[in-house]
Structure formats: structure tokens, C-alpha cells
Amino acid sequence: MNPPPLAQRLLEGVVPAADREIVVGDLAEAFAQRRRAGRHRAVAWYWIQVLMFGLWYASRRGRARPPGTTRRRGAASLSGWRQDLTNAVRQARKRPLFSWIAVTTLALGIGGTTVMFAVVDVVLLRPLPYPFADQLIAVELQSTTGASLNHSEPDYLDFREYRTAFEDIGGVSGLTISLSSDGPPQELNAAWASGNLLPLLGIQPLLGRHFTDDEDVDGGPDAVIISYGLWQGRFGGAPSVIGRRIVLDGNPHTVVGVMPLDLPAILPRTFRVAPPFDLWLPLEASPDRFPRSARFLMVLGRVRSLRSAADAQTELDRIASDMRARFEDRERQDYGLRAVPLRDAVVAQREGPLALVFGAVALVLVIASGNVANLLLARTTERRRELQTRAMLGAGRARLVRLMLLEGGVLAAVGGGIGVLLAAVAVRYLVPMVPVDVPRLDQAAIDLRVAAFAIGVSGAAVLLCAGWPALRAGAAGPVGSGVRTVGSRDHRRVHRLLAGAEVALALVLLVGGAVLIRSMSAMYRFDPGFDPQQVLTFRVGLPGGEDGTSFIPTADFFQQLTEGLAELPGVMAAGGVTALPLSGRGMSIRYYDGTDENGRFADFHVVTPGYFESVGARLVAGRFVDGSDRQGGRNVVVIDQTLADRVWPNAAAVGRTMRLFSVTSLDPFHMGPTDAEVVGVIQPLMNHDPREDQLPQVYSPHGQVPFQTLSLAVRGETALPSTEAIERTVHALNPALPVADVRPLVSYVDSTFSTTRFVTTLLGTLAVLATLLAAIGVYGVLSYLTAQRTRELGLRLAMGATGQDLARFVVWEGMMPAMGGVAIGVVLAATMGRSLSGLLYGVDPFDVGTVAAVASGLLAISLAACLVPARRAGRTDPMVALRNE
């Protein structure tokens, strides 16, 4: 019978106390009457009433007046707003130079911040475009060796079986596969996904259907769903593609569906095969196909609609403890599961640098606002007579504050408007030129959200710039109450505070920029262990089964291929490897070094003869892999110097036997420990980003461990070998094989450094800009303060001070805030340095030498900014100074 309690509570909040009881009572009574006609209508009516009362009283707030007065004052104050606004515009136009400086500064600051927000928003903040994307959870595996998103197939099936908080759980991995029908052979990225994954994500095929249950079973019909891009490119966008048979890795598959355009990523880019995917294959998971140690699946689930992420976590904890109890092997001891929002798992991992740049741009905006605040503050002081007159004529404190806020507001509004225009241009034309591969970056645009952000930033800029001046103006006493001292002392303190703050923020940015630059140069000095120049690389994968055209045993095929490539004119050497350095691919193996019975991790590669020569690896001892290393002979390996030093620190490694264990059953030594003779030791190759851990390396000959997919490296004598010649050589052996990912070796090096280089350039530029702004700020404050004190300086001169004394005095006055700022900036830099550490190599985020250099540089710049006003002070003519005013 009662009105909705929340609505009633709100109503009580908006109606003034005097009328509250009556109004709420009246409406309750009216509600009760309406209730008889139908509850829903009555509730809706009541809410509308609450809204109306809320709007009504909110619009009257601030117009409250004591009883007995008429309404006219309200009208007067409304026109007062207009008056003040007109006045603010007039003030801005009266001093065009001042206004332009302020507007330009703010426009650049707001524009820059808006661009960065547009990018950060679309890349980092927005939810993934799946229905109810916040219910999607990625399951992360946590163990002492680190966190990972990969799980084994049996584990995944257990998660599915024991789930309660999850509506469904799906698994997905990536693989490369070759398409050899309907045109030239092509290597494709495939998502290997459980049949329930697409429905779970809420993706509807554009054409056709999802996988059926019997297609997602081992031995079921071979079905495939293709991407929009592949459909358009390979099949001309014809709807008849549904039901067509296509040949993947030599096996015919039936196309059952076409994905819509713009499918967002579901696998993080750290996976071996990352999106965008060209096609989707059913996972066909079974409990006994792979062992629990073969972890290659990303597992994700949708939480039931009334359950929370916390419920999901509780459930995962329960499952993990079950697993620990069920499997008492060593690996399970530290087994833990964590629920991670899918968006964080997919997007947030590698885009940290973006947030960093955003923060840096925002800092520049704060410094810019500080400069405008200084200008406005100085104007307030100049105008103290005007303000005092206004106060005398009856303008209250609030009115004066409003006046000044409006003046700041007009500047910020114009600056913000221009800033948004600049941002729109930059987002349209500059952002696409960014050399960093960031997902969804191309979708950045100035939309309502971004515009709202820009308005918010402009508002914040108004408060930053005009807040203090406004309060000062409000405090302007009537004329005669100490004209000369109005705000002088406080005022100077605020000016110095602003200058100090600018120096502090500039120092933070400069330290960040300098540390990044040092790290960059350290990265370029890192010895990669190979020579990436003039090497062309590509990938060839032999089909899993017979492809019906030709069948040559894998080892023979690659031997013939590398020999054929090496004979091409202008080619010095050619060889194949399972994963090129810095390609982000690779396998692991464990080696026994006599300390840990389970062995330690190393990078594992399989290479053909000629590989080391073609990438320019350097031999330390023994020999490279050669044609004599074949199956049936003694197992041999080449290791790197790091591993040799670790296992045999005091003796030569060549000729010794190394014991190797598998990591997963997917690698060649899954039968158990294998012994191999070390035949060569090389300088370590840079397999990973130098900022990551470089594992020791083990290389097995392809003749003994025949992998079906290899990356080939071909070194030219003077220039890159030609792509056509390479394709001809491959197709002479097997015309159905795709030649994938043709690119120079040096491009792997470049892409490893590109994000850092981009962030470094940007942050460096911003730091220089910030320093410039801060120097202008310090200079502006000082010259203003000095001019203000001409009279005082003149008095000091008259009383016997020398020009040098005055100059020293002025410098001291300027250096105080600068030194304070440096001190605070150092503290800030120390606390904020951690956010940089992921980007750095070989240099501490709070590198003492760098900080010291930056601090002294900033102090020198501040000193230079002080010198001009100081010289002016030193030349003060006492008579002029005293006559002044």
C-alpha cells in the first residue's frame, strides 16, 4: 500500500524540511488512491512526482530567501549571471595577448589529454563488444613458476564438469594451418575452440551455424567456420560457401558458418597464435587425448547472471583444492586458479604503456593550467582596485568569486573547444600513423564519452586556473583596509607554490623520459648474438597427413629445401629453425644440472644444418649442427654459453653428455629423459625481449627431431634474397605448400623495440614540453613578483643595499620554490618509477645518476629563468622605484 521506499526517501531528501511532512504525506495519500487503479501505474506516477519535485527544488536552490521577501531578487541574480558573463568576455577581449596565451596553452593541454583519452578509452576502458561482457571470466593458472592463462585439456573438462557458478566454460587455443584448395596455398591462423565457445561469447555467425555437438567430438565430421575476411578474400563473399569442402592441412573440411566482421580478440597476444583468426575449428576435447601436463588452452567462462566474479573465484578455489587433492604430484602442489575479467586478460596486459603516456599528457595539462593560473592570479592582483570597488558597491564575496571563475571559465571554454577540434584532427590523422600494434586503436574517435571527458577536463582546468585567484578576489576587502598589502604576502606564497609544483611535475616527466632513453640505448647495445641484416625469413609447414600430391619424409624435405635455397644465386647460407629469435614463439625443455632432480627450464629449438650460419650465430667451441646428425645415430645438441657455464662451470662442455626431460608431451622427448652429447657451444642468441628473462638454450638437429613446421632463414651476400626465388624453390618441391610470413629478420628486432621506442619518443617530447612550460612558469612568476616589489627594492637600495644584493635576493626568491619543487619531484619520481619498470632494460626506474642529472638540469634552467628579473632588479633606480605608485 505504501509508496516505493526508495522514491519516498528521495522525495524526503529533495523537499525542504518545512514542507516535508505535508508533501510526503499528501503524495502518500494520493498514491494510496491511485494504487487501487493498478500498482504499476501508481508506482510510475509516484516516481514522476519525485522527479518533478526534485527538478523543481533543484532549480530553485540558491534562490532561497528569508520569508517575507519578494521573488525579484532571484530574477536580479539571474541577469547578474549574464552580466558577469558579458564582463568576463569583455575582460578577455581587452587583453588579447594574455587571453591568447592562456587559450593556446589550455587548448594544447586539453587537446592532448583528449586525444590520449580517446585512445585509452577505446583500447583499455571499454568493455569487449560481447553481450554482457562483464560476465566473461578468464581462468588463470597460478603456480610458483608464475601465472599463465594456459590449461590442459583434461583440466578444462574437469572445470566444465564441476562448475556451478558458471553458466558454461569453454576452451580455445590458436594454431596455424594451411589451406590448399580454392587458390594458391596459404597459411592461416586458426582458433581451435570448443564448440560451446562462440555461443558462450554471444557471437552469432553471419551465415550458417555454430558447431554441433557431434562435430566437437574426436572423430566427428570435420567442420570449419571461416572469418569474414577469408570469406570475402578467398571465396568472393558468395553465400554458397556454406557446405563447401575446403582442404586444411591436407584434410577436407566442410564450411558450416561465416563469422561476422569485426570480431574482437578473445586470445591475448601472448599466445603463440594470436588473433585475428582466419578460421575456427572445433577443439574436440577428450579426457585422454593429451596429458594434464600439456597446457595449451585458454579457458574462459560466463558467470551465471545472478552470480558475481567473487562466486566464480570461490568456485575456482574449490576446484583447485580438489585437483591438488586428486593429483599429488609435485607440479600440483602449488596449483591455484584465479578468475580474471576477460577484458583484462585480453587487452590490459601489454597496453600499460598507453596509460603511462596518458598520465604524462595529463601532467603536461596540469603544468599548463598552473601557468594560466599564475597569469590569472597576477591579473587579480593588478585588478585589486577594481575588485575592491565592486566589493564597495555591494558585490558579495560569492559574486566576486563567481566573476573570476567565469573569467577563467571563458578562457577554458574557448581553449577546450579548440582543444577538442585539435583532438578530432589528431585522432583522425595522427593516431593511425602510430607505429605500435595496439588492438582496437583504429576505433578511437571523438564521441560523446570523449567529449564529456573533454568538458570535465576543461572544468577541472577552470578550477585549477581560476580557483585560487577567485578565492583571492573574494577576499578583496574594501578600499582603505590596507590597499598595499592586499594579498601581497599570501599571494606571493601561492605564486611560488605554483612555480614549485610545476618544477616538481616537470622533474617527474623528465626523469621518466631520461630513464626511458637510457634504457633504449642499453637495449640497442644488447648483443643479440646474431646478425639480422640481409636475412629474409619465412615459414613452411608440412601438412599433418598426406596431402595427396606428394609425400617426402619431413627431414628429407627440409634438407632438400635448405640445400635448394643455399644454391640460389646471391645466397650465402640457408637453414631452418622451429622458432626464430625474437619471434615470440618457442618451446621449453628441462635439463638436468645435478641440483634439481626435475631439471631446470631452457629454450628448446630444432635446427637444420645451415641455420646458425644463416643468422650469423657465433661458435664458441665445437661445431654447429651438420648433415651427419641423423636419426639412428647418437643424439647430439648444441647449447649456448650460458647453459655451458651453468652445468659445467669449470670445464669444457663439448663432448659431455646432457640429460634432457620433456616439459609437455607435445615435444619430442616425451618418452622420458634423453641423453644427448654436446657437440657445440655458441654465443647466446637473443630469443626474447631483452627485458624478459633470457633462458639458456638447447638446439637439437632437425635430422634427429623432425618437426613439420620450420621457419627458414636465408642470408643474402649483399642484399635480401628475392621472395620469388624462394617461393619457386619451395613450390618446386611441393606446389601445395604455403610460404607464410615472409619478412626480414631485422623486422623481428624492430618490432621488439617499437613500443618502447614510441613511448620513449612521446614521453621525451612531453618531458621537454613540460620543462619548457615550467621554465616559463618560473620566469613569469619571478619577473612578476620582482615588478611588484619595485618599490620595496628601491627602498632597500635607498637604505644602502647594492644592486648585487638585490639581484642575489631575487635569485634566492626564485630558487627557493625551484629547489622545493625539485625535492618534491624527486620523491614523486621515486614513487611513480615503478609504473615504468616493465618498459625498462638495464636501468633502474629511479636511477640515481639520471635523477641527479635531471634535478641539476632543472635547477640550472630555473636559475636562468631567475637571472633576467634579477638583473632588472639589480639595475633598479631608487628614485624611479620610489616614485612608482
Next chain:
Amino acid sequence: MTQRDSVGEFEQLVMLAILRLEDDAYGVPIVEEIHQQTGRRVLKPAVYVALRRLEDKALITSWTGDATPERGGRAKRYYQVTKEGLERLRDSRRALLRMWKGLGGVLEGS
């Protein structure tokens, strides 16, 4: 000439509604009475504000009535027009009638 605050049209409507409702003049019925007689939708909060203003000017008085369970135990406030208020209404009626005199033909003809 007497120097009194003028009474606006809206305030007159509220006072007239109170008079018409006699003993049942309180918040919601006043709003409904104005709506029924004039066809105008008036904003409820505006009526409450007008009531307070009229009471401040001593043109109406009010007393607290019974608190029914329907009202969640909240007091009800009834209103009555004071002598002063009645006077003011007569004044404005007189003024209006005088101004209307002789204009009937002009305005009704069309």
C-alpha cells in the same frame, strides 16, 4: 493608493481553489481542483511553494489535521483563506471587472 504586494494569477487560483474546497482544502485536492476547473496542469511543487508564500503573506492560514495510516502517519495540513486574503481577492476581482467593462463585445465577438 495602498502599497500592497500584488497577488499573482497563480496565487489567486490557489486561493480560489481553497475557497471552493471549503473544509477539504489541502495539497493534492487543491492541485486537482485547479486542474478540473481550468483544465490547466499545475506543478505540485509550485502549489506547495505558493501555499507557503501565501501563508507568509498572511493571506491564508493553516492547521494540522489528522494523520491517517494511508499517509504513513504523517500530519495533514488544511488551508483556509484569511479575511485579508479574501479582501485581496475581492480587490483584484474588482479591478479586473472594471478593466473588462465595455470590452465584452470586442473580445466575445470573434
